[in-house]
Amino acid sequence: MIQIKNNNLVQIKTCPDFGRNEKVKPARKFWIEPDFLYPLVKGLEIYRNVMSQSKKDLYVLVPNKGITKQLLEDCENDMEDKPKCEGFFSTYQDQLILRSTYSKRMTEHAPYFCISNVGSYTFAPFKVVWPEQPGNKSFRAAVITKGNDPISGQKVFVPDHKLFFVDFYDSEPAYYLCGLLNSSTVQAFIDSHNISIQVGNVFKHMNLPEFDADNKKHKELSALSEVAHNEDNKIKRQALLKTISKLGNSLL
Template sequence: MKYPMSEYHAWSYIGKSKPKFDAHAKWSDVEQLIKSEVMLAQPVSPSETQSAWLTIPKTSTALSNFASRLLDSSEERHYQGRKGVEPAGAKGVYILQKPCIQANGNLLIVNDMTRQRRKDILDKGEHKGIVEADHIYPMLGGRNVKRWKIESNEYMIVPHTASEKYGIPELDLVRDAPLTHKWLSFYKKELFDSRVQNGKFFDAEKNPFYRLDNVGEYSFSRFKVLWKEQTGSMAAVVVGNYSESIPNHERKLFSDDKVIMVDSKILFLALNDMREAHFVCGVLNSPSVRKVIDGYAVSTNRGTDVLKYLAIPKFDSSNKIHTEIALKSVCLHQLHKRPEIPAHAVESEEAALDALVLKMVD
């Protein structure tokens, strides 16, 4: 195999419909319903021949040159993607319907059983109860996120802290949040069984029965760049705290402004600087970078490798191009909050953003 392959043909249907072909159909009939485009194809990482293939139209010489610079494996990688919180088979326990605040600041919660598949938890049914607000967080999943925009949100119970990534010790939870412990204990057997069967490295001797996977200090970062695991084209967005990012948020729901959790269908980059978050998001959402990402990332699995392969420079607040990219990202986030803004205005801003990213990578 020699790379790049210069005669890689990508086939697609003509039109939106997907016709059914009979096994005995003649080529003369089939060729009227499909088309092909000649692509260049090569491993996205030259040093990893088993890495995903990057495929780019053969006629797109400028894009191919840009991709080579953007994916340069000799450049240092400064950003690491993370996977969102994984309920390990118990999504219907941890994801909640909208809580109701009580007079004393506690929250009345009901879990969302429409998100559950595991039978023993389904048989147990939903559970309504009052808990402390400490471990209830706003949460975003794939259905809540679009490019440049948060459309809605959900809620999640996360009995962890930034320093207790394997879950708050049970005795500590009983002492500090007894109502939360009582509520979780309704599903104690089911949660324990699902941890044993689905959890990563779950230690029944050390970890509490309510432990979640993919939780760490990064989960509690104030700023995050999110992108959807499953999407037709790369779609990233910046979020800050609850009141900063969630449309139609109910500020009185929490006594303090909560960080936003993300579920396992979202990938994210944790950051402590808003400008840096907008810089990275601006790069990821720029049209040229999207074409490159779409050229190697499978639409149903845009994982942490999205950042692994991109040579995005470390944000430098003294670098004019970096700050301008960040400002364009802020502008595009604001534009998407105004439905009356015409599409051509957004396209114009994205074109200006793309020019900055092309200049930066050149």
């Protein structure tokens, strides 16, 4: 549980069990500025409640808004005003520098605490997400929007690195795409090919109809998908998923 100080600092606790680096163990607590803190969605949470958003108390630090030279410089300048956060990162500097995503994908002068796969898409208000490896479960997708933020109230969810996603700035096309991806036709296709194709490249192997705001069935599918995301009753949600699948199949 995140705690808050009167001077707007938040206490975080690291989750070393999520990684394989023994040098970051054991779990530790830090007081930091919350500016770079975002609610996190992990892949398994989608399958626990397919069409609903994460309610876990998990967060991720995203210090940079992108990887252009200017955005990396902005990030470094921003960090100077956040000594507690900088102290947290410096504690793990040796491990952060050794990241393959940092050493192979970032520019030579990138701050060691920056993340490589970050851009405007990371902070989009709506994201359709699906796990990189569905495992022994059928393919499922979900829309994530905003989660709890200890200071501001809400911030956009940031997907875990094991999730693929498509970013949207409007809700209707996001929920529409999610409905299509949860149709039995799409699920059967992906489930039968998830060994031979990367699940992240599903759109290279399918021709899905683009959202049309003037199409009543498209709007109906979007609306049903959004309702399903907000339905906590498992039986009612499963009934909605069946209706969504049937409607989605009719559009393919």
